[in-house]
Amino acid sequence: MKQTFKTALAIVLAMNCLGSWAQWGAPADPNPTVKLKDAYKDYFMIGVALNQRNVSNDDQVNLVKAEFNSITAENDMKPGELHPKEGVWNWEKADKIANFCRQNGIKLRGHCLCWHSQFADWMFTDKKGKPVKKEVFYERLREHIHAVVNRYKDVVYCWDVVNEAISDGGGGFGGFGRRGQAPSPYRDSRHYQLCGDEFIAKAFEFAREADPNALLFYNDYNECDPGKRDRIFNMVKKMKDAGVPIDGIGMQGHYNVYGPSEEDIDAAISKYKTIVKHIHVTELDIRMNTEMGGQLRFSRGENKPVAGYMNTLLTDQYSRIFKIFRKHKDVIDCVTFWNLGDRDSWLGVNNHPLPFDENYKPKQAYYAIKNFDAKLDNAVPKEDFVSNPCNQPGQEWPKVNSEGYARFRIEAPDAKSVIVSLGLGGRGGTVLRKDKDGVWVGTTEGPMDPGFHYYHLTIDGGVFNDPGTHNYFGSCRWESGIEIPAHDQDFYAERTDIPHGNMQKILFYSKSLGKMQEATVYLPNGYGKLVKGKNGKMEQQRYSVLYLQHGWGENETSWPVQGKAGLIMDNLIADGKIKPFIIVMAYGLTNDFKFGTIGKFTAEEFEKVLIDELIPYVDANFLTKADKWNRAMAGLSMGGMTTKLITLRRPEVFGYWGLLSGGQYAPEEIKDPKCVKYIFEGCGSKENPAGINKSVADLKAAGFNAEGLISEGTAHEFLTWRRCLYLMAQKLFK
Numbered sequence: 001m002k003q004t005f006k007t008a009l010a011i012v013l014a015m016n017c018l019g020s021w022a023q024w025g026a027p028a029d030p031n032p033t034v035k036l037k038d039a040y041k042d043y044f045m046i047g048v049a050l051n052q053r054n055v056s057n058d059d060q061v062n063l064v065k066a067e068f069n070s071i072t073a074e075n076d077m078k079p080g081e082l083h084p085k086e087g088v089w090n091w092e093k094a095d096k097i098a099n100f101c102r103q104n105g106i107k108l109r110g111h112c113l114c115w116h117s118q119f120a121d122w123m124f125t126d127k128k129g130k131p132v133k134k135e136v137f138y139e140r141l142r143e144h145i146h147a148v149v150n151r152y153k154d155v156v157y158c159w160d161v162v163n164e165a166i167s168d169g170g171g172g173f174g175g176f177g178r179r180g181q182a183p184s185p186y187r188d189s190r191h192y193q194l195c196g197d198e199f200i201a202k203a204f205e206f207a208r209e210a211d212p213n214a215l216l217f218y219n220d221y222n223e224c225d226p227g228k229r230d231r232i233f234n235m236v237k238k239m240k241d242a243g244v245p246i247d248g249i250g251m252q253g254h255y256n257v258y259g260p261s262e263e264d265i266d267a268a269i270s271k272y273k274t275i276v277k278h279i280h281v282t283e284l285d286i287r288m289n290t291e292m293g294g295q296l297r298f299s300r301g302e303n304k305p306v307a308g309y310m311n312t313l314l315t316d317q318y319s320r321i322f323k324i325f326r327k328h329k330d331v332i333d334c335v336t337f338w339n340l341g342d343r344d345s346w347l348g349v350n351n352h353p354l355p356f357d358e359n360y361k362p363k364q365a366y367y368a369i370k371n372f373d374a375k376l377d378n379a380v381p382k383e384d385f386v387s388n389p390c391n392q393p394g395q396e397w398p399k400v401n402s403e404g405y406a407r408f409r410i411e412a413p414d415a416k417s418v419i420v421s422l423g424l425g426g427r428g429g430t431v432l433r434k435d436k437d438g439v440w441v442g443t444t445e446g447p448m449d450p451g452f453h454y455y456h457l458t459i460d461g462g463v464f465n466d467p468g469t470h471n472y473f474g475s476c477r478w479e480s481g482i483e484i485p486a487h488d489q490d491f492y493a494e495r496t497d498i499p500h501g502n503m504q505k506i507l508f509y510s511k512s513l514g515k516m517q518e519a520t521v522y523l524p525n526g527y528g529k530l531v532k533g534k535n536g537k538m539e540q541q542r543y544s545v546l547y548l549q550h551g552w553g554e555n556e557t558s559w560p561v562q563g564k565a566g567l568i569m570d571n572l573i574a575d576g577k578i579k580p581f582i583i584v585m586a587y588g589l590t591n592d593f594k595f596g597t598i599g600k601f602t603a604e605e606f607e608k609v610l611i612d613e614l615i616p617y618v619d620a621n622f623l624t625k626a627d628k629w630n631r632a633m634a635g636l637s638m639g640g641m642t643t644k645l646i647t648l649r650r651p652e653v654f655g656y657w658g659l660l661s662g663g664q665y666a667p668e669e670i671k672d673p674k675c676v677k678y679i680f681e682g683c684g685s686k687e688n689p690a691g692i693n694k695s696v697a698d699l700k701a702a703g704f705n706a707e708g709l710i711s712e713g714t715a716h717e718f719l720t721w722r723r724c725l726y727l728m729a730q731k732l733f734k
């Protein structure tokens with residue numbers, strides 16, 4: 001029992017702390033048997049670049065076989081590795097990779113036949129070290145290409161024939177321009193110096209001769225940069241127009257968490273697909289710094305743990321680019337990650353660029369890539385956004401639309417990243433991007449659950465509130481808040497046609513704590529009015545009292561403000577659904593319990609405050625009916641745990657008990673069945689409805705007057721608890 005309680009509490013705390021159970025705390029992988037290649041079977045192959053270790057270690061082999069259906073040799077098929085000297089061939093490593101593919105029926109991408117780097121540089125000089133004529137070079141290149149392509153014909157389905165022949169800067173050779181020379185779109189490689197761009201055509205012709213069936217690719221990096229994109233496009237177009245057999249363009253995809261933008265990726269694919277039928281993303285990885293591209297000099301990252309927000313940026317960038325890739329599934333036939341896990345990455349383990357970490361465990365990015373929601377790929381939010389009801393006066397942003405999407409706009413001109421902690425599950429939030437005016441904007445990827453959500457901004461790793469909204473106490477601090485329209489929102493609407501009660505802040509002395517404590521007291525409209533008493537004399541009306549507890553991280557302001565407890569009561573009273581009663585909402589001493597100390601939570605301290613100090617204070621200072629059958633206790637989340645502990649220990653104090661996403665009573669825990677008149681238990685449909693349903697059924701079977709509520713379409717959040725209060729209030733004190 002004790003253990004169950006601890007576990008339940010841990011879950012409740014975790015849920016509360018994370019904000020929304022379904023939207024943030026959802027299980028890491030709802031589809032564990034579906035692997036990357038399965039998730040993308042209707043889209044494109046999922047490939048991986050492998051080294052020798054990856055095909056020798058059993059765990060890594062299993063991972064490769066489970067997740068991927070295309071393989072690229074990271075280095076072992078490059079000319080410099082295979083063919084370091086004239087007549088010298090090192091086939092062993094390449095054969096090992098090829099045999100791995102043959103044995104496991106996995107397709108092999110050939111990489112690469114002609115590249116300025118890791119090349120067989122001997123091809124450029126004769127035995128005396130003198131430069132050879134281009135005809136000699138072509139003869140050597142042809143022999144090389146024929147030998148390699150022929151050897152792996154049975155297993156290689158495509159080749160990166162020419163790699164990285166286009167310049168980065170475009171203004172001149174190598175991007176820097178040389179005085180007196182015409183600007184060139186081409187990389188100033190030894191190949192180019194000897195042959196001009198003819199070597200590109202030759203390499204493709206040799207490859208096609210050697211294998212008429214393999215798809216032949218031109219492969220390059222920074223391929224989404226508009227300038228380089230156009231240079232690549234123009235070159236491929238020129239070659240194809242001249243009859244050079246180029247089947248496809250390989251987009252290397254060495255990106256970073258900040259870019260390229262979706263627009264640039266989309267524009268590149270859209271442009272390339274006007275001239276080729278095949279696009280492969282050949283070397284995908286996403287650095288956690290501002291560098292990108294295929295240069296072999298770069299920073300390998302700092303040796304420190306990844307900050308949470310960086311992981312969110314990584315996950316988000318992967319999600320965005322895969323969404324674009326899926327959109328172009330007509331032309332993309334393979335997306336290859338450059339390395340199996342962070343430990344293998346050519347960028348160094350500290351760049352954390354891959355979906356699998358340094359221990360080959362899946363990261364958040366992996367789940368986001370794999371468990372995409374195809375319905376959202378083409379979803380376009382309705383453009384009926386209006387200012388969020390939680391906004392401060394005069395603040396236009398954030399906005400929400402009628403479908404439940406939220407849109408944010410944040411001015412932070414010099415920031416590198418802005419993340420809103422509100423979004424679809426497992427992604428860590430919504431990452432904003434700078435618009436053309438330099439303002440950070442973004443819309444949640446899909447509709448949010450209806451009701452109230454806490455959120456905050458993470459700007460370059462620092463946590464801030466959104467200056468647009470009011471603040472709400474949750475997560476042990478004041479947070480921003482947003483209200484998503486709910487179909488039943490009228491029950492907590494601020495109506496103009498009815499009288500309202502009021503919220504009073506009280507300060508009472510707690511002897512046990514040795515300090516003043518705060519609570520909020522809801523007094524129904526008309527409180528203090530005279531009514532005819534039992535003996536016929538006019539006297540002030542007295543009321544029953546509900547002691548209503550908040551959850552972990554919250555305080556005495558949470559029910560009155562985000563819980564809308566007062567409005568719910570005003571509406572119920574005005575509609576004649578309940579007789580007026582008082583609600584007392586006190587701070588439940590929940591927030592000093594951090595994760596490590598959860599096991600120590602007994603609610604004993606608060607029990608003293610509540611029963612020995614607060615209730616006497618309330619009964620002395622307000623017009624209460626001061627007996628058990630006019631006193632109820634209920635609480636949400638950790639406040640539910642508090643309620644359960646205290647009501648079971650002190651059944652003589654409260655006659656009505658309520659747990660809102662805060663656990664359940666078991667019949668055998670309640671010693672005297674007559675000690676409680678009504679038990680309420682509720683939660684969101686995205687929490688643990690089965691647990692609530694079973695507990696309520698058990699209680700009923702044992703003869704208790706119990707009732708449950710499953711709040712449809714909500715999680716561990718305030719709309720669940722507003723609905724619970726609305727129903728429970730109608731059953732109290734009867």
Ligand code: XIL
Nearest residue numbers: 074075163252283293294295296346
């Ligand atoms: C990289 C390998 O991953 C490294 O191990 C090696 O030291 C250098 O080359 N563009 C390409 C790949 O086409 O072949 C490069 O691979 C990365 C950039």
